[in-house]
Amino acid sequence: MVTRLALNGATGRMGTTVRDAAGAREALSAVLGVAPEADGELVVTPTERRDALVAHDVDVVVDFSTAKAVPALAQDCADAEVALVSGTTGLGDSALDAIEAASAEIPVVHARNFSQGIVALRRALDAALDAVGDYDIEVAETHHRGKQDAPSGTATTLVETVTDHRTVETVNGRAGTHVRGETEVGVHSRRAGNVRGEHEVMLADNDEVLRLCHRAEDRSVFAAGALTAADWLAGRDPGRYDIEDVLTGNEDDSDSQ
Numbered sequence: 001m002v003t004r005l006a007l008n009g010a011t012g013r014m015g016t017t018v019r020d021a022a023g024a025r026e027a028l029s030a031v032l033g034v035a036p037e038a039d040g041e042l043v044v045t046p047t048e049r050r051d052a053l054v055a056h057d058v059d060v061v062v063d064f065s066t067a068k069a070v071p072a073l074a075q076d077c078a079d080a081e082v083a084l085v086s087g088t089t090g091l092g093d094s095a096l097d098a099i100e101a102a103s104a105e106i107p108v109v110h111a112r113n114f115s116q117g118i119v120a121l122r123r124a125l126d127a128a129l130d131a132v133g134d135y136d137i138e139v140a141e142t143h144h145r146g147k148q149d150a151p152s153g154t155a156t157t158l159v160e161t162v163t164d165h166r167t168v169e170t171v172n173g174r175a176g177t178h179v180r181g182e183t184e185v186g187v188h189s190r191r192a193g194n195v196r197g198e199h200e201v202m203l204a205d206n207d208e209v210l211r212l213c214h215r216a217e218d219r220s221v222f223a224a225g226a227l228t229a230a231d232w233l234a235g236r237d238p239g240r241y242d243i244e245d246v247l248t249g250n251e252d253d254s255d256s257q
């Protein structure tokens, strides 16, 4: 059976990449786009979205848009009983609450990075943190000049992985006169060119430095992960799932209802 997709943020960098990647998969079909400026019969505006999801018999919405758009999107998906895969980053409390509320009605995957390499990096970081003592940790990320949110969602997730191991105080950038505190984790953001996404976690002690790095060279790696999630999510029970659930097929760790 073909899973019918709607792409929220259809005209953006990721929306167009996901559309092209979906076209190459037999099991998926992108039947609708949503963007602020509707530009054809298959692209509707956010106010038309809920009715269009029902009319086009959509199974899953794949969302790469903007944080402000997420609360209304999550509500529309719940109302239309359509599953949601969202990769949008920089979400504040209202968007996170809206995703949580929607997940009582529909299945939802939200991931700040859909690449397999970042899943592997998180696992490697977990293992490294088990192996080293209280090494100093700094996180750095570089993205294209068009990225709006900083630090990146992935950098935030990497700091959360550190938080699973120890109490930390996040310092976004460093300026002025200040000696590094023992619990600090510095997070550093650069914006330049068309860099797709680079992340590095540095773990350092006296006389040794361990670096864990990932570089996305094409947005297709994010699109592939999001489409795998869409395929996996269609027809599941309501609940909140994560990218580890998708890649391992593990449902024990989800909080599905």
Ligand SMILES: NC(=O)C1=CN([C@@H]2O[C@H](COP(=O)(O)OP(=O)(O)OC[C@H]3O[C@@H](n4cnc5c(N)ncnc54)[C@H](OP(=O)(O)O)[C@@H]3O)[C@@H](O)[C@H]2O)C=CC1
Pocket: 008, 009, 010, 011, 012, 013, 014, 015, 034, 035, 036, 037, 046, 064, 065, 066, 067, 068, 069, 086, 087, 088, 089, 090, 111, 112, 113, 114, 115, 149, 153, 222
């Ligand atoms: N999880 C992951 O693996 C990845 C996540 N991302 C995240 O995805 C998001 C989008 O990134 P990117 O594609 O580069 O950004 P773009 O700015 O290129 O695309 C965002 C699109 O969303 C549209 N949009 C704005 N408001 C709405 C709305 N209310 N409803 C529907 N669409 C809307 C914009 O339209 P307009 O321009 O007309 O305003 C734009 O076309 C970011 O948060 C980014 O961090 C990116 C890559 C990978």
Ligand SMILES: O=C(O)C1=N[C@H](C(=O)O)C[C@H](O)C1
Pocket: 089, 112, 113, 143, 147, 151, 152, 153, 154, 155, 196, 197, 198
């Ligand atoms: O905006 C982007 O481009 C990306 N955003 C995500 C993030 O904020 O972590 C994921 C990826 O690095 C690309």
